[in-house]
Amino acid sequence: MRIFVTAAGGTEKALKEELRELGYRRLQGQRGGVWLSGNREVAARICLHSRVAVRVLAELGRFACPDEDALYRGVQGLEWARWLTPERSLAVTSVARSSGLTHTQYIAQKTKDAIVDAQRVAHGRRSSVDRNDPDVAVFVHLEKNEAGVFLDASGRSLHLRGWRTEATEAPLKETLAAAMVRLGGWDRETPLFDPMCGSGTLVIEADLIARRVPPHPRAHRFGFERWADYDAEAAAAIDALREEAHAGARASGPRCAGADIDPEAVDIARRNAERAGAQAHFSEASLGALRLEGPHHVLSNPPYGQRLEADAAFWEALRGAMRRNPECTFSLLLPEEGAPRDLGERRAVRAHPLFNGRIRCRLVTWSSMKT
Ligand SMILES: C[S@@+](CC[C@H](N)C(=O)[O-])C[C@H]1O[C@@H](n2cnc3c(N)ncnc32)[C@H](O)[C@@H]1O
Numbered sequence: 001m002r003i004f005v006t007a008a009g010g011t012e013k014a015l016k017e018e019l020r021e022l023g024y025r026r027l028q029g030q031r032g033g034v035w036l037s038g039n040r041e042v043a044a045r046i047c048l049h050s051r052v053a054v055r056v057l058a059e060l061g062r063f064a065c066p067d068e069d070a071l072y073r074g075v076q077g078l079e080w081a082r083w084l085t086p087e088r089s090l091a092v093t094s095v096a097r098s099s100g101l102t103h104t105q106y107i108a109q110k111t112k113d114a115i116v117d118a119q120r121v122a123h124g125r126r127s128s129v130d131r132n133d134p135d136v137a138v139f140v141h142l143e144k145n146e147a148g149v150f151l152d153a154s155g156r157s158l159h160l161r162g163w164r165t166e167a168t169e170a171p172l173k174e175t176l177a178a179a180m181v182r183l184g185g186w187d188r189e190t191p192l193f194d195p196m197c198g199s200g201t202l203v204i205e206a207d208l209i210a211r212r213v214p215p216h217p218r219a220h221r222f223g224f225e226r227w228a229d230y231d232a233e234a235a236a237a238i239d240a241l242r243e244e245a246h247a248g249a250r251a252s253g254p255r256c257a258g259a260d261i262d263p264e265a266v267d268i269a270r271r272n273a274e275r276a277g278a279q280a281h282f283s284e285a286s287l288g289a290l291r292l293e294g295p296h297h298v299l300s301n302p303p304y305g306q307r308l309e310a311d312a313a314f315w316e317a318l319r320g321a322m323r324r325n326p327e328c329t330f331s332l333l334l335p336e337e338g339a340p341r342d343l344g345e346r347r348a349v350r351a352h353p354l355f356n357g358r359i360r361c362r363l364v365t366w367s368s369m370k371t
Contacts, residue, residue, distance in 0.1 A: 002059040003043055004150065006033040007052055010354035011179035015052040018182065022049055040224060043153040044238050047222045048245045051178035051205065051215045053158050057139060057150035058224075065147035066100050068110050071140075074147055075114035083151055083227045084136045086125035090115065091134035096142040111140050111149070135226040155223030161215050163276035168198040168265045172301055172333075174215075176356065177201040181209050183352045183363050184331030186297045189254050193328075194300045195290050195321065197258025197282060200269025202299050204278040210253035213277065214245040252279070259285035287314075290321040292328055295368060301333035301356065310338075319344045326369040336360040345369075 007015040012029050019027055019034060022045060028035040036042070043056050050056075060083075063074035084090060092115075094107040101107050115138070116126035127136075137152035159175040172180070180202060186192060188210040194202045208215070224230065225238065257280065260266050266282045273280040292298070302318065304310050322330055322344040332343075333356060346366040354361050 001039060002035060002037050003046070003153075004033050004035050004057045004059065004148075005046055005050070005053045006055045006057065008054060008173065008176055008179070008355060010352065011052050011176060011183075013352075014179035014182040015050070018050055018052050019046070022046070040153075040229075040234065041237060041241065043224060044222070044241055045245075047154050047158065047224075048214055048216070048241060050158065051209060052175055052182070053154070054175055055157060056153040058153050060149045060151060062146065062148045064145060065142060066145045068101060068106075071101065071107065071110050071142075071147060072114045075111050075140075075149060076118045078149060080115055080118055081122060082229050084115070084119070084127055085228045086119055086123050086127055088127055088135035088226065088228060089130035089133075090127040090136050090138065091129060091131050092138045092140065094140035094142065097144070099142045099145045101142060107140055107142060111138065136228075137223060151223070151227070153222060153224040155221065155226070158215070161276065162217055162220065163204070164199060164201065164272050165275065166199065166268045166271060168260075168262065168268055170303070171199045172201045172356065174201060174205060176354070177205040178209060178215075179354070180299060180301075180331070180333060180363055181206045183350075183354070184297065184299050184365055185329075185350065186299065186331075190329075191255040191257070191292075191294070191296045193256075193292055193296045193298050194258035195260075195285070195287050195298065196300045196302055197260050197269050198265050200258055200272050200280060200282060202301070203256045203258040203269070203280045203282070204273050204276050206299065207253060207256040207273075207278040207280050208276065210256070211250040211279070213249045218242060218246060255281070257281040257283075259283050259290075261286045286317075287321050288317045290325065292325050295327045295370075296325070296329075298325070298328050298330045298332075300331075304335045304338060304359075315340050315343070322346065322366065329365065329368050331363055331365040333361050333363050336362060 061078045092108040092112045094104045119126040139150045141148040159173045192206045269282040348364045349367045350365040352363045
């Protein structure tokens, strides 16, 4: 089976690195994700371990799809009974690019019709549609008149870890935060600090990455666990993988801490860390007073964009913080537009393009001045 693991724009490299760490080879990166081949256990391991993946899609089939008849026939020709019985609910979503069929809702509707018509013939009954919480989520990707039909093995988007039930303004998605931890080049040993921590996402993800804590709690269930082929034997195999993932967690790691000028943010970050089981420390402090003892990796996304504004005084405070902490490496997620190009005497060693939602950004890293 071919598997496509999706990732937010710009984080594909971090995902590839993470999949390599999980032991997977022959990875093929493309815009929006990474391809690899594997079985259900591979899909399950990625769901259980990956912090950068957004969805894990298992490819059921691929066919030429110049028009709606080809779509209907192609979908009907796939082996649905193995995954979807009439008792299980269904939802279909789609995207289309450079193809004859362009209307994504129509593509999804036609796909759903083909599946349930095939079920009626085979069983005399059909699945109901549940758009919010389907047992089996089908995804159709149409590009240049070729259709790929996938089952979503992850279920809910993997960025939803369960612990961030409270957030401050403009929080980072957990998957983007995890990608930043990797792309900033943190060595997972040096103490990490986020001086503008908001709801604490970067600090919490960093601690959990360093200590190899799986992204989801034991009780979390993934999409593939509701498919028709998920029998007792499969459940036992996945339980073993789940136990292995949790058994690999370390009791302690490098110090991960953060601060924010807003006391409410500090309280929220603390509560999020507690829910996540993270060993993270938060305090109320202004960037203007940032003075860290010894080498740290400073990782942060300063306020910018539509919801939070940064003015000239703020950028000056950031320059001051870099000047006062020469032993620290700084990795900052800055907007392409609106951030000054120079932030002090240091020369940036890396700049990685990323999207924070729709805002085009760069994760810029300045290494410490004392190496
Ligand atoms: C974009 S948010 C960070 C969001 C965070 N990464 C998250 O995932 O929730 C920026 C944060 O910087 C804080 N902030 C703004 N100016 C600051 C300053 N001078 N010193 C410290 N924190 C500041 C804001 O209170 C806000 O929480």
